[in-house]
Amino acid sequence: MxxxxxxxxxxxxxxxxxxxxxxxxxxxxxxxxxxxxxxxxxxxxxxxxxxxxxxxxxxxxxxxxxxxxxxxxxxxxxxxxxxxxxxxxxxxxxxxxxxxxxxxxxxxxxxxxxxxxxxxxxxxxxxxxxxRFGDLFSRYADSLLAQMMQGVACNALHRVDERCARWLLAVHDRAGHGVIHLTHESLAEMLGVQRSTVTTVTGELQARGLIRTHRGRVEVVDRRGLERVACECYAAVEQHFATLLPEVAE
CATH class of the missing domain: 2.60.120.10 (Jelly Rolls)
Structure with a gap:
């Protein structure tokens, strides 16, 4: 359709x-x-x-x-x-x-x-x-603020591979399928690191069988494995969102 x-x-x-x-x-x-x-x-x-x-x-x-x-x-x-x-x-x-x-x-x-x-x-x-409408959006604003706050801690405390896995999981959730159209340059900008760093990190994740990279796209092959690499930030943000907005969370 x-x-x-x-x-x-x-x-x-x-x-x-x-x-x-x-x-x-x-x-x-x-x-x-x-x-x-x-x-x-x-x-x-x-x-x-x-x-x-x-x-x-x-x-x-x-x-x-x-x-x-x-x-x-x-x-x-x-x-x-x-x-x-x-x-x-x-x-x-x-x-x-x-x-x-x-x-x-x-x-x-x-x-x-x-x-x-x-x-x-x-x-x-x-x-x-x-x-009731106002309350829904206030709770969403709180969950969005939590995502930003957790991101500050993540950028300061966690390794690039952990942050990269977290970001790929977040995008995978929203993309609805395993293939994410994304260049190394774009991912480097999102993470605030050099392109060469992203190339190294994605190469390591691919060598472990977690993702597969192509020209301009990344395919998530082993989501559970990627979750194990990701830092605690991914689960923390998801849990807070589900607690605040159970009617919105899947």
Whole structure:
């Protein structure tokens, strides 16, 4: 079945529509009905920048299916490092802010695909009008903050191979299959290390039979083995998310 979105397509036309984003799927029917007229199906491209540091975040995106975006911290010399990974379990932009919403980092699409876009002002109005709705997004904001906090500890305390395994597992969860389209350059940027370091680490993981690398892609061969290599951060973030948002977690 073709699951691609058409611009302007009625969300109610497919019973899989909003359910392809788990945060939207967790909304009470009445709250979803409030949002539906303002949710616009969009197709996001790989490398598309959703907002830059300092931009007013006027649009919030709900990734669907296998779509994934990264929140990046950008240094003065142009280097980037990932602060958070967001897929169909969440939303990008405008989660808790009111009024002027300047972005602190850059949001970039890593895995292209479908998403829903909504004006952040409409999202804010809906949260204000429904305490249950507001609570859901507050809990999601807490889980996103936990991911960022754990990432700080991970970058400071854990080996690159452990961090690399953690990141591949997070992307594998969101990609929904074993093949991840990813270059060594992109992975190096996400981890904040040199490309040569990534080449060495992925080579070691491949030699252990955990992944298989091809030109521009990485295939997860042994997920359980990759979980054993990954640092504690992966399980800690997943557990916190499941505790805070059991209706969103798979």
């Amino acid at each position: 073709n699951t691609s979105f058409a611009p302007g397509r009625d969300i109610g036309a497919r019973d899989t529509g909003h359910r392809s984003n788990r945060l939207l799927a967790a909304l009470a029917p009445r709250d979803l009905e409030v949002l539906k007229p303002h949710l616009e199906p969009v197709a996001l491209k790989r490398g598309q920048v959703l907002f830059e540091p300092g931009d007013d975040v006027v649009t919030t995106y709900f990734p669907c299916h296998r779509t994934m975006a990264s929140l990046l911290i950008v240094t003065r010399d142009g280097r980037e490092v990932e602060a958070a990974t967001i897929g169909r379990e969440g939303a990008v932009g405008g989660i808790v802010s009111e009024g002027h919403k300047p972005a602190y980092g850059r949001a970039v699409v890593q895995l292209p695909g479908d998403a829903y876009a909504i004006s952040t002002s409409h999202l804010e109005a809906a949260k204000t009008g429904s305490p």
